[in-house]
Amino acid sequence: MCGTIKAFQQAAVTDPSRYRPQEIETHWQQRWRDDQLDRTQEPSDSRPAYYALSMFPYPSGSLHMGHVRNYVITDVVARQQRMLGRRVLHPMGWDAFGLPAENAAIERGVDPAQWTEHNIAQMRAQLERLGLSIDWSREVTTCKPEYYRWTQWLFLQFWEAGLAYRKEATVNWDPLDQTVLANEQVDGEGRSWRSGALVEKRKLKQWFLNITAYADPLLDDLQDLPHWPERVRTMQANWIGRSTGAELDFPVVDSDGAPTGASITVFTTRPDTLYGVTYLVLAPEHPLVPSLTTAEHRLTVEAFCDLVAAESEQERTAEDRPKRGVAIGASVRNPASGEIIPLWIADYVLADYGSGAVMGVPAHDQRDFLFARQHELPIRQVIIPEGSDPTAFAGGAWTEPGVMIHSGPLEGMPSEEAKGRIVAEAEAGGWGRSRVQYRLRDWLISRQRYWGCPIPMVHCPQCGDVPVPADQLPVLLPTGVALEGRGGSPLGQLASWLEVNCPSCGQPARRETDTMDTFMCSSWYYLRYADPWNEQAPFSQEAVNQWLPVDQYVGGIEHAILHLLYSRFFTKVLRDRGLLNFSEPFDRLLTQGMVQGLTYRNPQNGKYIAPADVADPNDPRDPNNGERLIASFDKMSKSKYNGVDPSSVVDRYGADTARMFILFKAPPEKDLEWDDADVEGQHRFLQRIWRLVEGAADMADAGAAESSDLASTEKDLRRAVHTAIQEVSSDLEGDLQLNTAVSELMKLANAMTTLLPEVRSTVAQEAIRTLVLLLAPFAPHLAEELWHRLAPSTPFTSVHQQSWPVVDATALARDTIPLVIQVKGKVRGSLEVPADADASTLEQLALQSDVAAKWLEGQPPRRVIVVPGKLVNLVP
C-alpha cells in the first residue's frame, strides 16, 4: 500500500502538464464567449428564475480589489444557481454619469463622453479576465441616451404623481464640486460624500423628490427584509427618524394678556409635560420673529440673529456648547393652564425640524434645563418618579415616565396616559393635534453640473414648470459645452439648447439647466436589466415582475442609506404607478467588507512606505533612514502606497487564485486584509488540486485494487465527498459563508489525498468528479479544464452546465461513532460505539469504560446524562 501512495505522489510531482492558469483561463474565457454560455435564458424556459446582482461600478478607469470582491461573490452565487437548475440573470453595467468625467474634462480638455467610454472599455476588459459569468448582452450604461431617456421618463412619472417639485430651500452647497447635494450625500461631519469638502448652506431654488411622502412605508417595510443585515435596516430607520408626538398651538397675547390673533405652533414628543412649560423658544430664523419682536428688544434680537447667521452649521449644532438665546418681548398663553409665558429665540432650536418652535420644559428636558438655568427661567416639575416625594427637587431634568403633579386635571395620572389625554383635549379644543415628525428630508435631485441626465422640464413665463412630453424624450445632453467648473449650470450657457418653445402654449420658454443627481440613474438600473432593449418603455411589467425582486444583491456598506434607500423609494412609487407588482427591490442583501492593503508608515515622520520597498516584513524598516515601520491594514489608496492592482494578481497567479483567495480569506461581510503571502498559499491549493486530479486520473486507468476489504476506506471517502456536498451547498444557499465553503473544499482535497490511492476506481471517480463540480463556482477555469481532462466530451458540455451534486444520505451514515465521555462536564475520553446504540446502551458502555474506572474511583455516578450520538456525561 505504501508503494501505491508513493507512486501516486511521484506521478503527481513529476506530471509534465503543470497547472498554467494563464493559458487555461484565456482559453476557456474565449470558449465560453463563443458558446454564449453566460447568456440569460429567456422566460419561455420553464425553470425558476434567479437574479444575482452586484452594485454596478462608476467607470473610473481601473478596477480595484473592492470591485473584484463584489463581483466574485455574486458570480459564485450565480454559477451555483445555474448548476442548481435555475435560469439566472447576472448582468453588469455602468453608473456612468458623474463628476470625475466632468472634472477630467475641465482639467485635461477631454470629452466626458469619450473619457467615460474609454474607461468602460478598459474596465470591461479587466472584468472579463476574472471569469465572471456575466451576460454582457444586457450591459446598461446610464449616460447613453437609450438609457437616460427612461430616467427622464421616470422623472416625469414622479412629476405626474405630484412627487417632483421645485422649491426655494436652504440646501447643502459643495464649494469644491460647485453643486448642491442631497442630505444623504453629506456625512456626519458635514462633508460631501464625494469631494470631502465642508458643505455650506445656501438658499436656492431646486428640484426635489418628495421621498418624505413615503417615509412610513420606507420605515415599516424594513420589517419585510429579514435577509438584509440588521445594521443596514437600523441605519435606514435612524435616517428616516420617525418620532410620534403632537403639535400644540400657543396663542400670542399682548401686554394685557389679550389674544393678538397670532399663534405659535410647537412640535413635542412630550405633550404630557405641557403644564411644566415655562417659556417658548423659536429658531432665530422662524418667520414670525420679526413681527413678534417688541420695540425694546429689537436691537438685541437682531444682533443675536446676525450672530447665529454668521455661524456654520457645525458650530451651531455642536452639542456641548452653551445654549444661547434672547427674549423677544412677546408672550404666549399656555393653552392648557392659561398661564402667560415669555417667548424666546435660541440657537439650539432648528428652523427646519418640526415647526421651528419648541416648548421649554426645563424640569423634563436636558436642553431646556440647561437653557433655563443659564437664563434664569423658572423650572417647574410636573412629573415625579413613581413613589417619590413631590416636594423633592431632583436637581436635573427627569426625562423618564412617572406620575403627574402640578398638572391640573392630570394630577396623579401616569405620564404615559397623560400624553394621550392632552392630545385628546387639544384636538377637542382645536389647539393641537397628534403629529408624526421625520428626520428624513425630501431628496434634492438638481445638480449644477454638466455630465448628468438633463431634467426634462421647461420653464414658461406663462405656464410655469412644464414637463417635456414623453414622446419628445430624450432631452439630449448637448455636446460642445465649455466646461470650466466655475459654478452655475453649464447648460445655461448654451442658448441654442436653452431656448425652446413651451410644450404647452408654444411661446418662447427656457429649458431647465440643472441635471439630475446620478443617484436617480442608479435607482432603477436593476429594473432595466430585466428588459434592456425595450424601446417603448423603461421595462415591461412582464419582464420586471418575472425577474424581480433581485434574489441576491451584493455591494458595499457605503450605500446603506444612499442608493438602497433611493432604490426602495423608486420601487414603491413605481408600484403605486402600476408599473410593477412588488414593493421591495432587493430580497437578500449582502454588504461586503472592504479590501484593505498592507500599509507601512514611519512612526517618526508619518510617511507611508510601499510594501515593495520593505525588505523584511518581520522587521520592516524604512529603506531611507532605517527607522522601524508600523505595519497595519488600511483601506487601499494611492497616497498610502498600499493598493494592489487586480490585473497584476491575475497576471501572476491567475483569476482562479485571486477568486479563491478573496473568498477564503475572510467572511464576505468583513474587511479583508490583502496579504501577498496568503495569496501564494491559496495558489498552492489550486496547484494541489491540479496534481490530485491529474495524478488520480492516471491512477484510475491503472486500476486500483478491487478487493472487498477496502470497503471501510471507501466508505470514509464517500462520506468525505458527501459531507463536502452538504456543507458547500448549505454555505452557498444559506448565509453565503463562502470562506467556510472553500475550507470544505480543502477538507475534501485533504481526504482525497490520503484515501484516493486506496479505493476502487468507481469510488475514486465519484470523488474526483464531485470535487471538480463543487469547485466550479469558485474556480471556474480550473474546474472546466479538469472536467475536460477527465472526460473530453463531444459535443462540448461545460462543467458549468452540469447539475450541482446531490447528497447521498446513505454515504453520510456511519457504522460507529466516537462517543465523548465527560465527567462532570469535562471531557475525559472517548469511545468508538455503534452509531445506532440507544441511550441505555451508551450509558452502559460509558460506565464500563476505562475513563469511568479512572475518574469515578469505584463510586456509582449520582447522575448520568446521555446525549445520543454525541456524549455521555457522568456526574459523581
Added chain:
RNA sequence: GCCCAUCUGGCGGAAUUGGUAGACGCGCUGGAUUUAGGUUCCAGUGGCUUCGGUCGUGGGGGUUCAAGUCCCCCGGUGGGCACCA
C-alpha cells in the same frame, strides 16, 4: 448621549437547538526528497505542567450535569444617528 455590530492561538478565521473550543488556512518548528535554494511530502504547533493534569473564547458575576453560545453588570474596537424638541 442613543442605536447597531463586534471582541476566540503569533495571524485570518471555524464551532447546529447550550454538548469534544480552535475546523480550514497562513506563519512557525522538526524531518524526508533535493548538489543547494525553491517546490513537494511527513510530523508537530493555545498557555502552564511535577506529563497526572490544569488554565483558557474582552473583564466580573450568575443559571446549568454541561456556557464562546443563555442571563446580569462593566470594558475595548468599528460604525450609524445626534441640541431632532
